[in-house]
Amino acid sequence: MRKTKIIATLGPATDDPKILTKLLQRVDVVRINLAHGSWGAKDKASHQKKIRMVRKISKKIKKPIAILVDLKGNKIRIGNFKNEAIELKKNSLITIRFTEEEISRHDKEIVVNADYVFDNVAVKDTILLDDGLIKLEVKKIQSKKRQLTCKVHEGGLLLRGKGLEVSNKIINQPGLNEGDKKDLKRLAKLDIDWVALSFVNQASDVNQAREVLSGLNSNTKLIAKIERVAAINQLYWIIKASDGIMVARGDLALECGPGELTGLQKNIIKQTVQGNKIVITATQMMESMIHNPTPTRAEMTDVSNAVLDGTDAVMLSAETAIGKYPIETVESMSEVCSGAELYEESVSKTDTYKFNELQKVDEAIAVSSINIARNMN
Template sequence: MFQKNTKVVCTLGPSSDSINELLALIKAGMNIARLNFSHGTHEHHLKLIKNIHKAESLMKTRIGILQDLQGPKIRIGEMPPEGIQIKKDEVFTITIKEITGEKTKHKTIIPVTYKNVCRDVKKGATVLINDGLLESVVINKKKDELILKAKTSGIIKHGNGINFPNSTISAKTITEKDLKDLEFGLNNDVDFIALSFVKSKKDIEDLRALIQKKGKNTPIIAKIERHEAVSHLKEIIKATDGVMVARGDLGTDIPPEHIPLVQKRIIHLANKHGKPVITATQVLQSMVKNPIPTRAEISDAANAVFDHTDAIMLSNETAVGKYPARAALVLTKVAHSVEQEMEKHKELKEYNFSSKQKTRSSLIACENACDLTVRAKAAAIITYTDDGFTPKQIAKYRISTPIITFTSSEKTARELTLVWGINKVFVKKFPLDANKKLQNIVNFIAREHLVKKGQKIVIICNASSTSTISTYKL
């Protein structure tokens, strides 16, 4: 196994839902399993959850479970099985009527699932269908129809997504389907909940209220895939527990040439606030069918590691692709290679310690612990945490020194599966007395040979409350 700090998220599906396939993914480097609630039944998702727990038990590891809510995805309604061909410059109609799409000599009419589309979308607006492969513009509108003119050719099929990059869609971010799926996820103790099509921090606050109403505090991952979200990045990242650069829908909602810069901004802001960030969509898309990726895909994944993403996500590659475990292993190798080279070539990496700019003592404590670790050339930095705050804040500095984490909470341990560099987590209960706790930690490290005799370690405990920092030589 290649040791890496960047985490790998794998979407599960027909290619990866059995225990044997899950074991292969774990061996290849999977840290998080994503359940895509745009597809599948609750019965099937429950089977996946049980299989994940069986597989992680067999491998003696933790695999975080990410529930990805569908959100208000606007799609094409019922269509003929073969779809309908649209040619460039052809005029066609989309309607909110519940019909099956058809093409005659006089008219082509396509149903959509969103009932307020005619109200929200104005004349002259761009309409993208099937991930932008078919581009069109609104040339006229009626009460229940939009008249479009195609700018490119393509086939429209049932379930194709539709995007409106220069329109503001009023659909609620949390749908009725999401509410049912959320209840299922909370009842089955998923570790993270991803919210699709976030527009502002209010969407995060609304979801958090629903989670808390159920007596839970499951972390929220905000998916950035709308132009409105890009305009409110700072407030969203402050409000959420983690963030996903969802480049698929985002790439049809803003100009695709803007995606690389937006990706860098999201990762930078998430790192700054100590929030885990996932880079997603079409990372190794060619591996859905091919056993090896393209050179461009390798560079894309490597650049995400250079940018300090916490995790990289595979979608179709592991859900329906021919080579799920092989794709996961490619990401693992890329992360390992880039991280190793960054250590060899220090000019590629800088530690930015600037406590003078911090006001919270908890943040200053974590920064000081990292600074001390680097200066002392410690073999490891040890964190003790109840809520996960301390290791997350330590990890954001990317100091590369191994992070060993202790916590009294299995829930916290599972949530740390998404955080960069948190590879060794032990669930242990230690005495409340600070000195006894430190001595117990040191004794455990020595007994388990986690650090060699004579090496230095830095220990920081509960930075979010009564922080203590200590240095030991074993």
């Protein structure tokens, strides 16, 4: 029996009820990312319809499925295009216009509704799009028009709503914005189990979200996503304030650099385990399976190492949301997790639990049950 939980992100690839049923039979948690999709009543795949469908199928197959909802947070995102996406070709020029308009005027323009970013950009800065897959260099700044002219160094297909980062620059933003608060109010009325807070900087960001939920008589648990270097410096207090931690490696890697990411991941997992909170490892765990039916050896090793480090759950994002092989991806991940758990090095993290710090009776019973089962083989 696999101990490590698998979280699968829902999206267009899982909208078919038959596919969703197969997915729910294989996973433990589903994730709904509010950065994509809508609350619109006319939207056939709206957030609330997804939640209702999961609960309906979960009841039908007689399997409890937890629902995790990811808030948008303050991630800087590009606006919409006239079509679903635009193609950015290497060495071509592209304009980034900072405006409240939501749709670009043509295919050589990107709109961004984050005016404060413009004031932090300089010529020769590197702008990263879609978690760093696309790289631009700022060539010209037009202050009156509030726009940048950029040269494409690494191109590709750019979908609407993708993230934007200015490389090697920390742009301070509040942890919980008005949009997040509105979403929390909507979520408090729905049957969900977890809310993931994006771009948490400090414990007060978590406390603020908890106050909003408490005011709505909601006991929904909170996951703090660690994706900023600033959060690393406040990790102890963030862990204490949260119900769990997510190692969100995509944006974290953009801030800290690839050389530091592995060490940070291990440290975050270790500290979270010592703090008696659950920990999720996420981002590109089986990225190649968006297009391929089998994972790479590197992806197998990545998932295995996360399990051996003590992660409670591993998360799939685009692999199940828009990938060609959502079911095969979950099956591959499950097999890898089960294999990693066979090793003695993957002894359950209950050995490191501080029993005197367990605050709930059900937690103490669960941990004790695991120890009894292991000792009795």
